[in-house]
Amino acid sequence: MNLYDFKACTIGIEINLNTIATHFGINKKFKWGDFLVLDTKLLTGIILHPENKVVHIYHFGSIVGVNLTLHEIKDIIEYIKKLDTNLKNNPPFNYTEDFRIEVKDVSEFELYHNSIAVEKLQEYQINIVSTILAKSVALKKIEVDIDKLLDEIENIIEFLDKGHLNLSDENLAKMSGNILRFKYNTISYLMLLDKPDIAWQNKSAEDFYVSLSELFELHDRYETIKNKTEILLDITEVFSSLTHAKRGTKLEWMVIILILAELILSLLDKFI
Structure with missing residues (x-):
């Protein structure tokens, strides 16, 4: 043997x-x-x-x-x-x-x-x-990294529960970039949905490839990552909306304060 x-x-x-x-x-x-x-x-x-x-x-x-x-x-x-x-x-x-x-x-x-x-x-x-193993080990790294990002976002959600939101545009952009990177890696880089050329030409090779793909659960793991990235993108969109709304509220208050200051200065100038 x-x-x-x-x-x-x-x-x-x-x-x-x-x-x-x-x-x-x-x-x-x-x-x-x-x-x-x-x-x-x-x-x-x-x-x-x-x-x-x-x-x-x-x-x-x-x-x-x-x-x-x-x-x-x-x-x-x-x-x-x-x-x-x-x-x-x-x-x-x-x-x-x-x-x-x-x-x-x-x-x-x-x-x-x-x-x-x-x-x-x-x-x-x-x-x-070799190809199946290469894709599987690359997926393993992506799975660990995306779970770390989920934990990070969970901490942000806990701050939201307490009424706090301190996310800069830079952090939001970085978070969104990481999520899109996971999605891009699984689809474009790993080509999880693509079969080797030999699998299209040889029925035995196709059966061999399909059986190994199922053993390493490549398709299921891809779907899991895909769903997690969609959830993460939805969450970051909410964060983005809240951050912009918070910034808009600050600008409105600044405008109100400036108007009040101008009124006060006008009154002081009139009476003094």
Whole structure:
């Protein structure tokens, strides 16, 4: 029985695949849905034992290693950060996903909690598992970040319950930008609703992809994030309306005070 262990992690919002590919002598213009493959030959010199090991790098910030240890993946990430300078200041990865392909005597494929068994390994199966893991680990980071934003907004709501509202336009803009970023990342960056090209051409590959997508609940998680972002946008719209109303009230009071001051000055000038 042959085993293929996958470990995925996310190291940023975006990775420049073209810059990294050029360094390795790969003359290809990567499209939005492509991923970069570093095989044994390209990994030589980066890790000590590159035999039968592969790395898939995705533009949306995820890296998936096949048969690599965590230490080896860290070494590869440090090497990539030297090539793509935008990744240098990114914090260490805190989100990982693990999976395994087992090649053994089964009919077509059998899916388990954190592994899948196949009768004969196909190249598309490695690519599909890697892509699913890359999307899942990127989703995990988005899920954590959006929950943090929900907690932050909950604190603001508690202030509203007490009759206080101290939100600047800058904070509102930043909050709205974060929410839109979550929505943009899940739809445009991760392309969760898009199947790999092979899934459109090969029925077995499509079944394989659909089964793994259901196992990692990609569609359900996408819907959850979508709903949360809609709720957050509604809340920020309310905050924005309240802030503008508060500012309008202040301006009205300022106008009233100025009119009263002018009247008082006129009366003083008349009688004195």
